[in-house]
Amino acid sequence: MPKMMPWIVRGFVGLATFAVLAVATLYAASEAVIRWPQAKAPVSLAAAQDSGAGARGARIAKVYGCHDCHGADLTGRLFFDEMPLARIAGPNLTLAMAHQSNADLARAIRTGVAADGRPLWIMPSDAFSRLSDPETADLIAYLRTFPAKGGPQPGKQLGPVGRIGALIGKFKSAPAMLQAKRQAAPVDLGPEHALGRRLTRACMECHGLDLKGRPEIKAPDLTIAGAYDPGDFERLLRTGVAAGGRRLGLMSETAPGRFNAFSHEEIMALHGYLKARAETAS
Numbered sequence: 001m002p003k004m005m006p007w008i009v010r011g012f013v014g015l016a017t018f019a020v021l022a023v024a025t026l027y028a029a030s031e032a033v034i035r036w037p038q039a040k041a042p043v044s045l046a047a048a049q050d051s052g053a054g055a056r057g058a059r060i061a062k063v064y065g066c067h068d069c070h071g072a073d074l075t076g077r078l079f080f081d082e083m084p085l086a087r088i089a090g091p092n093l094t095l096a097m098a099h100q101s102n103a104d105l106a107r108a109i110r111t112g113v114a115a116d117g118r119p120l121w122i123m124p125s126d127a128f129s130r131l132s133d134p135e136t137a138d139l140i141a142y143l144r145t146f147p148a149k150g151g152p153q154p155g156k157q158l159g160p161v162g163r164i165g166a167l168i169g170k171f172k173s174a175p176a177m178l179q180a181k182r183q184a185a186p187v188d189l190g191p192e193h194a195l196g197r198r199l200t201r202a203c204m205e206c207h208g209l210d211l212k213g214r215p216e217i218k219a220p221d222l223t224i225a226g227a228y229d230p231g232d233f234e235r236l237l238r239t240g241v242a243a244g245g246r247r248l249g250l251m252s253e254t255a256p257g258r259f260n261a262f263s264h265e266e267i268m269a270l271h272g273y274l275k276a277r278a279e280t281a282s
Contacts (some may be wrong), residue, residue: 037117038175043103048137057142060135062261063202064128065254066143074146076153080122084159088122094148105140112174119173121156126178127204170216184209189276196273199266202258206250211277217250225271226278233271237262 048057061067069090071077076092097105104115112125131139158166165171172180186200186209200211206219213221225233232243237259240252262270 036119038113038119038173040113040117041107041111043107045102045106045133045137045140047102048134048141053138053141054145055142056135057138057140059261060131060139061142063258064124065205065258066139068254068257069122073149074143075150078153083157084161085165086159086162087157089153089156091153092150093143094146094150095152097143097146098148102137102140105143106136109136109139112178119175121171121173123174124205125174126181126209127201129178130201130204130209181209186211186273187277187280189273189280193269193273193276195266196269196271196276199262199270200273211274219250222274223278223281225274226282228271228275230268230271234264234267237267237270 067074069077069079070093071090074093076090078087078089080086080088100108100115107113108115108120108123108125110125110129110131112120112123114120128136162171186197189197200222203211203222206214206217207222208214208219211222213219228236228243236242236248236251237255240247240255242248242252259267
């Protein structure tokens with residue numbers, strides 16, 4: 001046995017060395033994917049000047065969930081803490097905006113590329129890309145009403161599962177997601193449902209640009225909404241309580257804070273479109 005000990009030790013050293021090299025390789029490769037510079041699309045955006053821009057922008061920020069990730073005062077907050085996947089805080093936008101132009105902000109919002117060319121992660125730019133120029137200008141006008149304060153939030157931390165997911169394409173950056181789904185869109189059901197179809201932009205972050213669902217976050221195809229009567233549908237959006245008094249996970253958590261910004265007429269238009277879409281699909 002004593003003669004075997006050097007070989008056993010060498011074996012353990014070899015395994016340990018291999019493990020260290022594997023971890024280092026995983027880290028380096030995933031860092032390259034996470035930080036690989038992106039092309040910065042040219043942006044030309046006229047600043048919103050009228051007195052109602054901030055109020056319109058506040059409504060957009062509420063419906064699209066800006067404060068869910070960046071906090072009530074936009075100084076950032078930890079919104080995802082699921083190691084070994086990731087630990088992610090929304091950055092302090094009040095500090096970031098202080099040295100960024102409106103074009104920089106518009107590019108980050110709608111293309112998922114930061115001012116320095118980094119790809120953004122966990123940024124729903126695929127949904128925000130559907131905002132018009134005037135809507136984006138209104139949103140930026142609202143964001144700029146918040147003065148710079150507080151300190152920076154910690155950078156995103158990816159665990160081993162998150163890094164492997166990034167390497168194999170299971171988890172994509174905002175620009176990659178936008179590129180992969182650029183042509184996707186909800187089916188056009190004609191002028192009768194034009195308003196409802198436009199309102200589905202608020203659903204796209206979770207249910208996809210074509211509303212066919214995102215299995216990775218257990219968000220279903222919105223044909224399911226066709227089974228709701230108008231009253232149950234409005235209650236779901238306003239309170240998060242589904243038909244039969246059920247709770248629906250992320251939908252029940254986020255709906256009241258976002259969709260109470262919709263009027264009754266808008267909710268009925270959205271329901272009408274989703275019901276017609278479900279009937280068309282069946």
